[in-house]
Amino acid sequence: MLADGTPGLVRDSLGPLLEGTVKGTIPLTLISFAGGLVLALIVALMRLSPVTPVSWIARCYVSVIRGTPLLLQLFIIYYGLPSLGATIDPFPSACIAFTLNVGGYASEVVRAAILSVPKGQAEAAATVGMDYVTTLRRIVLPQAARVAVPPMSNTLISLVKDTSLASTIQVTELLRKAQEAAAPTYEFFTLYAVAAGYYWVICLVLSFAQTHLETRLDRYVAS
Amino acid sequence: MTGTSPLLQARAITKSFGDNRVLRGVDLTVAPGTVTVLIGPSGSGKTTVLRSLNALETPDSGLVRIGDVSVDFSQPFSRKVRRREAARLRAQSGMVFQSHNLFPHLSVLANVTEGPIVVQRRPKEEARTEALALLDRVGLADKADQFPYQLSGGQQQRVGIARALAIRPRLMLFDEPTSALDPELVGEVLAVMKDLATEGWTMVVVTHEMRFARQVADQVAFMDGGVIVEQGPPAAVLQEPAQERTRRFLHRIIDPI
Numbered sequence: 001m002l003a004d005g006t007p008g009l010v011r012d013s014l015g016p017l018l019e020g021t022v023k024g025t026i027p028l029t030l031i032s033f034a035g036g037l038v039l040a041l042i043v044a045l046m047r048l049s050p051v052t053p054v055s056w057i058a059r060c061y062v063s064v065i066r067g068t069p070l071l072l073q074l075f076i077i078y079y080g081l082p083s084l085g086a087t088i089d090p091f092p093s094a095c096i097a098f099t100l101n102v103g104g105y106a107s108e109v110v111r112a113a114i115l116s117v118p119k120g121q122a123e124a125a126a127t128v129g130m131d132y133v134t135t136l137r138r139i140v141l142p143q144a145a146r147v148a149v150p151p152m153s154n155t156l157i158s159l160v161k162d163t164s165l166a167s168t169i170q171v172t173e174l175l176r177k178a179q180e181a182a183a184p185t186y187e188f189f190t191l192y193a194v195a196a197g198y199y200w201v202i203c204l205v206l207s208f209a210q211t212h213l214e215t216r217l218d219r220y221v222a223s
Numbered sequence: 224m225t226g227t228s229p230l231l232q233a234r235a236i237t238k239s240f241g242d243n244r245v246l247r248g249v250d251l252t253v254a255p256g257t258v259t260v261l262i263g264p265s266g267s268g269k270t271t272v273l274r275s276l277n278a279l280e281t282p283d284s285g286l287v288r289i290g291d292v293s294v295d296f297s298q299p300f301s302r303k304v305r306r307r308e309a310a311r312l313r314a315q316s317g318m319v320f321q322s323h324n325l326f327p328h329l330s331v332l333a334n335v336t337e338g339p340i341v342v343q344r345r346p347k348e349e350a351r352t353e354a355l356a357l358l359d360r361v362g363l364a365d366k367a368d369q370f371p372y373q374l375s376g377g378q379q380q381r382v383g384i385a386r387a388l389a390i391r392p393r394l395m396l397f398d399e400p401t402s403a404l405d406p407e408l409v410g411e412v413l414a415v416m417k418d419l420a421t422e423g424w425t426m427v428v429v430t431h432e433m434r435f436a437r438q439v440a441d442q443v444a445f446m447d448g449g450v451i452v453e454q455g456p457p458a459a460v461l462q463e464p465a466q467e468r469t470r471r472f473l474h475r476i477i478d479p480i
Contacts (some may be wrong), residue, residue, distance in 0.1 A: 118324075120320060120322055120324035121324060121326065123279055123324060124318075124319070124320065124324035124325070124326070124328075124386075126279065126310075126313060127277060127279070127313060127316075127317070127318040127387065127390075128337060128338030128342060128386065128387075128389075128390055129310070129313065129314055129338050129343065129390060130307075130338075130341070130342055134341060134342065138341055139326055142328050143328055144329065146328075188240065194376065196228035201423075219370075220327050220328045220370045220372065221327065221372060222369075222372040222373075
């Protein structure tokens with residue numbers, strides 16, 4: 001049974017939860033995803049390197065990131081690093097943890113996407129005089145992007161929801177705001193439902209963006 | 224062959240892929256303004272020779288010289304030096320691939336201007352004008368704004384030729400340019416190549432088109448088992464081959480069933 005005051009409670013919570021979304025969840029997602037993409041590209045290129053030690057460093061990195069819980073990675077950076085003398089605030093701690101995590105997972109997406117571009121493309125680029133970096137930037141990555149969008153969207157959408165873990169290290173994001181609003185009233189069901197609604201809307205918007213981007217990148221492919 | 228010094232010289236090129244010795248010492252000399260056709264059974268190494276001439280394949284040993292750029296692959300290069308030397312050699316020749324390898328995400332025009340603008344840093348307008356002239360030369364000026372997938376196989380291959388010409392190479396390399404095409408599209412590509420030969424381009428062509436070899440080539444080299452078995456003017460190599468292996472190959476090509 002919901003209490004009589006539920007509609008009012010929902011109305012009163014919309015503001016604070018929106019604030020948690022706009023000031024916490026969204027910037028945390030955007031910063032971590034952007035950083036994660038850069039890291040993913042670096043790790044993927046290292047993994048594809050013909051220099052064995054370089055490729056092994058990348059392999060180990062991906063293995064550690066994928067083989068340990070994200071919550072634990074978050075705790076190591078926020079609660080663990082201070083004992084090594086590095087104290088970092090909650091929000092930057094969360095950004096670092098999520099960036100490192102996305103970087104590990106997304107590097108495999110980037111690697112697969114790069115490998116999906118036929119070898120002849122890089123050869124043709126070489127014959128018109130391009131070096132490694134130019135070939136990557138002008139020829140390989142634009143084609144790899146098309147392949148990477150669906151799995152990368154998965155990574156981004158997962159990240160949106162994973163940022164809720166940051167509530168455990170005092171980051172005032174969406175879930176934390178819902179907890180704060182629910183605590184004095186014990187209306188956990190209602191407030192968590194509102195929070196769920198917010199997450200879902202963000203992910204819906206991202207799904208639309210994904211479809212739009214896929215259509216755009218498909219324009220040079222025979223249908 | 225005339226008395227002028229050769230434009231291209233390959234000496235004692237060897238190359239192995241694992242245990243497979245693909246090239247066992249190939250020598251090739253090409254005079255400026257001539258067309259050399261490489262023929263031979265599949266696996267004979269003719270494509271590897273062609274790819275060695277622009278360092279898409281790094282020979283294990285041997286020397287390639289085009290004009291005044293010479294790379295001795297017998298030297299123990301570091302990775303970095305090898306890359307630089309390969310780039311220097313590569314800039315001398317334009318390459319046309321069997322599977323065209325056009326950049327699918329770029330328009331036809333952008334495919335042709337990519338090298339001149341991005342790599343050679345030539346002024347955009349100048350590069351565009353020149354690219355349009357090249358597209359006109361291969362009969363595709365009206366396709367400049369299309370994407371490669373909108374063209375037929377023969378048209379794609381002609382764009383490939385224009386793209387290779389656009390970097391202003393000293394000679395043109397063709398790796399089985401018509402092998403992936405439907406039979407009725409072969410002619411339009413060969414016609415463009417014939418025009419280039421007439422204009423005095425130096426060309427090295429790997430092909431199975433014997434009529435092209437007979438009509439256009441100045442020299443034909445027959446390869447088998449990683450060596451050039453026989454070479455000379457087409458009339459000699461194709462009509463009266465001295466080697467039994469050449470005779471058997473030509474017989475199979477001309478009379479396959």
